[in-house]
């Protein structure tokens with residue numbers, strides 16, 4: 001069945017039994033039945049139609065920097081929105097870009113055009129699509145500040161343009177997390193700035209990140225959402241869990257809000273460590289820590 005994907009896409013766009021650890025920043029994850037890399041919105045439409053006709057499950061992935069894929073992998077098709085969908089155009093203070101462009105490329109491109117507002121994205125290792133879905137943010141900036149409009153498609157193949165209000169952006173959340181729509185492209189509104197100053201701010205953010213975050217180890221960024229009134233890092237540190245590990249998964253000693261893969265972590269190690277931290281936080285502080293990372297794949 002999956003080999004019939006060749007009828008709609010070229011061979012180099014399809015990988016069968018592809019280990020998802022090659023497509024996640026955690027470097028963890030078992031095989032997907034098939035992974036496809038669309039080069040156009042038409043490719044996405046063809047793939048969705050193929051899945052519907054053949055009753056196959058499908059999910060979307062960007063750069064895989066906010067996901068944990070289970071060890072048994074993913075049944076069905078993973079549609080990876082990446083380099084094939086990274087076109088961009090700039091008009092005045094607006095950037096229109098496809099969902100697969102990386103946030104860092106987008107931020108550099110904005111700086112090149114003296115456009116300010118994307119500096120916060122420096123160092124967030126995701127795609128534009130993933131960043132819209134997650135309402136990614138840092139250093140007092142987030143996607144909701146700059147996204148004006150999003151072109152999306154639903155799982156039945158219908159296009160829809162979302163306005164800011166319709167996207168229901170909240171802290172690390174948007175309407176797209178409900179899973180009914182796939183982000184294809186976004187129109188961003190930025191403000192005029194000065195290239196040198198924009199780049200200087202981005203460098204400062206990069207410096208702060210490398211000082212505070214365990215960038216030398218694979219991870220998926222902050223493991224948990226920030227609960228009201230608390231910071232996750234200090235809670236976990238206060239539990240004495242910095243450096244605590246289960247299998248190859250470890251609470252980073254540099255930033256307790258990150259779980260890192262010490263080299264051979266399984267998804268099960270990470271899931272067990274998450275559960276352990278949650279239990280300790282509940283017992284000691286009465287705080288329910290909710291994962292920010294999305295856990296995907298067969299249980």
Ligand SMILES: Cc1cc2nc3c(=O)[nH]c(=O)nc-3n(C[C@H](O)[C@H](O)[C@H](O)COP(=O)(O)OP(=O)(O)OC[C@H]3O[C@@H](n4cnc5c(N)ncnc54)[C@H](O)[C@@H]3O)c2cc1C
Nearest residue numbers: 062063064065066126127129130131136137138182183221
């Ligand atoms: C070292 C490190 C630092 C990080 N720092 C930050 C930070 O400062 N701030 C922050 O907010 N995040 C941070 N993150 C987390 C992550 O980079 C962001 O959440 C990012 O926006 C995810 O984008 P992605 O393309 O990797 O999405 P993925 O991880 O591929 O996907 C995330 C979710 O969105 C869905 N999805 C992806 N693309 C689409 C699409 N086009 N349409 C519909 N659904 C889609 C996926 O199914 C999944 O549920 C960090 C991660 C790492 C590893």
